[in-house]
Amino acid sequence: MVELAAEKHVRYIITVEKVSYSIRKLTCCPDPLPQYLQKKDAFESVVMEHLRMNGAYWGLTTLDLLGKLHVVDQDEVISWVMECQHESGGFAGNIGHDPHILYTLSAVQVLALFDKLNMLDIEKSVLEGQISAFLVHDDLILIHRAEKNYALGLRSTLTLYSDIASLQNEDGSFSGDMWGEVDTRFSYIAICCLSLLHQLDKIDVEKAVNYIVRCKNLDGGFGATPGGESHAGQIFCCVGALAITGSLHHVDKDLLGWWLCERQVKSGGLNGRPEKLPDVCYSWWVLSSLIMIDRVHWIDREKLIKFILDCQDLEQGGISDRPDDAVDVFHTYFGVAGLSLLEYPGVKAIDPAYALPVDVVNRILLPHD
């Protein structure tokens, strides 16, 4: 069997991150773009700039799972993340964009990876310490950012929690932003974020759980809203939220387990719904759900591992949705995360509910002495 080309994937992630960083800088500067950025590939990455926060989470978590988080410039990333925080408290997908709960989760997860959740609940002395550290290195840009973060930090103490809590609706559901779209993904995000920040008491957990239960279908799966079709991604969100709130007794584990294990197709890969092609990203959503409901032994693990490994670009690094397709950061993350759940050697363990490395989750949630 092909092995995991971990080093190549690390190099791939770093290259992509670097390119998107330079694009980020370029979009702010008026100079003519270099030739290579005129190409279609470049258009495709620039046009994704609104969800760069998600990209940062996918890339950085992959690096951490492969034990290589230290290769990125931590201060650079954190400064950028904090610049994406909006006055309301929530985060945007990139600087200058509107906030949305989808990006708030990624921002919180990235800060968690670097053990920097205190940026959200910042003590004056911490930031002063940070600024003086930058002074030593004579980095004016970072000093400016740290000062800005300081101002933001004080504000975010008050606003991030209340911003997430304010998105809860009367029926227990959550909106993604002030414009009111409702989705069980947003329920998961709110619960996951607040749990990582030890602030679950800021929302009505019981109502939130009841809403998720209303989105359960007769096939055992969950949809985006009551009546919505079951989808592996939505199931992960609902089961994850129920797991975090200790409410898994609402899940019919055998019924849902049956639906989930029927997602495995002949090639060993998993699809996200009936009649669909297999896709590496479902290695994460289906598998993590099966683990949370204790039914992971209902699928053929060896065949799934082989499927994921067959989706690698062994020359340039990166993982694609299916064998021989083009790779991207999104599928590279879900492929590596899937292998982590399958206990593949050399990959750190990932928590199936929080979607963060287990050591990161333990650091945050286990009581300190």
Add this chain to the structure above:
Amino acid sequence: MAKEGLLCSEEEAYDLLDQLEHILDHDPLIDEVGFIHPSHLLVLNKEADATLVSSDIQELDARMSSELSKCAAPKGKKAFFWNKDHKLGVSTAYLLPLYKAVKHKFMEALAIYKMHSGSSFMNENLPGNVAFSKLENEVMRHSRALLLLSSDFGTAWNARKAVISNKEDFSHSVELLVSALVLSFAPKSENAWSHRRWVIKRIASRCDTLEEILDKESKLVEKIAERFLWRQERILTTCVPPLQKSKMNYRAWNHRCWLISYMSSRQVLLELDTSRYWAALHVADSSCFHYRRKLMLQMLADASEQQDAVACSSQLRSVRKFWKDELDWNEMLIRRYIGREALWLHRRFLSVGWVKHFGANEQNPNGEGEVNNHVKVFMDYELSLLQDCLNVPESEFEDVQSQVIHAASYMLRLNWEICSSSGINLNQKRRISDLRELLNRLCPEKSILGGDIIYYASP
């Protein structure tokens, strides 16, 4: 001529943007956008020229071309856009500079707009004036062009919502067109669908009936769900390959499911009736069958909620008849279209629902024994369907194998859900173990269905 990779100055990019916005302003009924390779665009425009000479020109077209020629195009107007019969083609050659230009314009307009609206931003108590101010107009124009290049640019959708929120008399149908235009090339755009729901909620809060809108939405979802994309280039490549883009669009069907909550009982029946034809033509579209399941459950709920006992039982009788028809129709499709997972999953729902909701109502239900007898008759029928599906010569063809697999797991599922819970002993132990063996042989990755799950998951 436009070549891929050619540099385009900032000034030229803004000229291109002017052209694009000009076309959009003057043909507000454009309902489809595609991204076309420059060489293909050239051919299309040559054809258009030929048609212009030989045939009658509609007034609008005439106005369009004269207006367009006034617009100074840096490299000839035909090189970048193609616009005919309310369809718009955009050259793939300069997408990046065009995107950068429009994003810059939009962000600039939005910043000025926010500054001026200040504290009144989003204040719904302000008297809404009908016409857009110049500032609002800029935000609306640039956001529309930007969304054609980046369909999930949430900030642009939000800016439109902010502007519209301050307009009491805004024509929401215009906004539905913009969303439909974006969906024409990005049918899975989450933001475009969500924006649609936001607009529909506003309409719903202003008028009593959504009947006409619901009908239009249903048609739109069907159109998008079966659309074969005519554009040559893909813009967003995150996780969806082109072939799948047009099939089983989760967001589109989710939108249609969401609309059920706005439907009257009559509309639910109408939807069941009209979606049946589409479903029969798309038997692999599991999302459409899910939609039918939701409609059937709604129909059942509507009947059960009837206060009047006579009306209630009469309605339940017609639901029962509908359910039976659906079972027969589904069987016909299963026999005709071999190996379709979507059809077998639909049958699981129908069979379990049939026994659960109507099993006890069969003829003269005088007691447990009668009920079980009815269920037994039903199960016998299903076993004979199973037998027919298994009695096919062994074949290498995938659909034949799939039919056997789906039929076998269907029966195991019924055995688990119906027989075990109703305490019926099918006396088919031999047959069940045969089915397990069969599944183990045909799809070892699903070995759990053939073995442990039944043992493990027995209620």
